[in-house]
Amino acid sequence: MDTAHSYYVAGHRGMVGSAVVRALRAKGCTKILTARHSELDLTNQAATRAWFSEHKPDVVIVAAAKVGGIGANSAANAVFLYENLMIAANVVDAAYRAGCKRLLFLGSSCIYPRMAPQPIPESALLTAPLEKTNEGYALAKISGLKLCEFYRRQFGVCYHSLMPTNLYGTGDNYDVVGGHVLPTMIRKFELARTEGAPFVDLWGTGTPLREFLHVDDLAEACLYALEMENPPDLMNVGSGREVTIRQLAEIVRTATGCPAEIRWDASKPDGTPRKLCDSSLLRSFGWTPKIDLEEGIARTVAEYREALARGDIRLGH
Numbered sequence: 001m002d003t004a005h006s007y008y009v010a011g012h013r014g015m016v017g018s019a020v021v022r023a024l025r026a027k028g029c030t031k032i033l034t035a036r037h038s039e040l041d042l043t044n045q046a047a048t049r050a051w052f053s054e055h056k057p058d059v060v061i062v063a064a065a066k067v068g069g070i071g072a073n074s075a076a077n078a079v080f081l082y083e084n085l086m087i088a089a090n091v092v093d094a095a096y097r098a099g100c101k102r103l104l105f106l107g108s109s110c111i112y113p114r115m116a117p118q119p120i121p122e123s124a125l126l127t128a129p130l131e132k133t134n135e136g137y138a139l140a141k142i143s144g145l146k147l148c149e150f151y152r153r154q155f156g157v158c159y160h161s162l163m164p165t166n167l168y169g170t171g172d173n174y175d176v177v178g179g180h181v182l183p184t185m186i187r188k189f190e191l192a193r194t195e196g197a198p199f200v201d202l203w204g205t206g207t208p209l210r211e212f213l214h215v216d217d218l219a220e221a222c223l224y225a226l227e228m229e230n231p232p233d234l235m236n237v238g239s240g241r242e243v244t245i246r247q248l249a250e251i252v253r254t255a256t257g258c259p260a261e262i263r264w265d266a267s268k269p270d271g272t273p274r275k276l277c278d279s280s281l282l283r284s285f286g287w288t289p290k291i292d293l294e295e296g297i298a299r300t301v302a303e304y305r306e307a308l309a310r311g312d313i314r315l316g317h
């Protein structure tokens with residue numbers, strides 16, 4: 001990394017943004033710019049432009065987003081589309097107006113069609129209909145990556161995107177209603193263990209397949225991509241390992257040591273049946289994930305317990 005550069009990490013208090021800040025610091029970067037939500041509302045165009053023209057970051061990493069699991073997404077597609085679209089449009093354009101030459105935009109593997117070929121190559125983008133439960137979020141992220149691509153072509157700036165698979169790790173959101181499946185399972189099994197509950201209720205059939213990547217591996221991938229002179233517009237970032245939701249539940253149960261029986265609630269949505277990223281493009285440049293799933297989950301359970309003891313578990317946004 002060029003430690004003389006200033007780096008603005010949008011969304012530095014979220015799971016992804018905070019991992020990127022840690023990774024930048026570990027590389028010796030000291031000019032890391034951040035702004036709390038109360039200081040800068042990225043859905044506000046005027047405020048975003050003013051902030052950029054005052055701070056003029058050399059490099060921008062867009063980790064700010066309204067995110068959530070299948071429950072939050074399917075209940076609020078309007079909000080997920082609106083807020084994420086505004087953030088993407090405001091940040092990309094304000095960065096360009098402020099003279100920023102390098103920007104990394106982060107999306108999600110849900111940008112790909114529901115029935116995309118597996119593992120999903122970047123070329124599957126916009127080839128078939130999206131998964132309905134997160135269509136709003138996906139459309140906003142597709143617009144964001146296209147903005148980067150078009151600003152790059154039209155204005156000669158190096159704006160590019162990474163599409164991570166399902167993420168988990170340090171600083172996750174443990175809200176059992178709106179959160180993602182992995183932190184939700186950790187919380188549900190931990191609550192059942194400490195309360196001695198006989199059952200843990202999980203959603204859907206347990207048959208969908210998901211790929212999980214620890215957020216520290218994603219942060220390394222971000223720095224890797226930012227060091228490329230001429231990166232592809234879009235690259236997937238995944239671990240390459242798929243598990244069924246049922247297998248995931250067993251891994252989390254083992255990590256937590258919870259004896260409770262699992263009950264599957266098939267009235268809750270399964271979502272997309274499978275979404276395994278083809279990450280061979282990024283891997284061909286030398287990036288590899290380092291944290292395997294069992295190890296990453298064990299570490300996350302330990303961090304959850306420590307955070308709970310300190311009284312600072314994130315529940316909701």
Ligand code: GFB
Nearest residue numbers: 069070073108110134180181184202203204208269270271
């Ligand atoms: O992480 P998640 O909520 O979202 O995982 P997606 C959903 C999968 O886990 C579904 C099952 O198959 C659920 O049926 N599941 C089982 C549970 N028990 C639970 C539970 O207690 N809570 C939750 N949340 N799920 C998200 C998108 O999709 O993936 C976002 O909605 C984003 O937009 C993210 O792209 C990466 O993997 O289905």
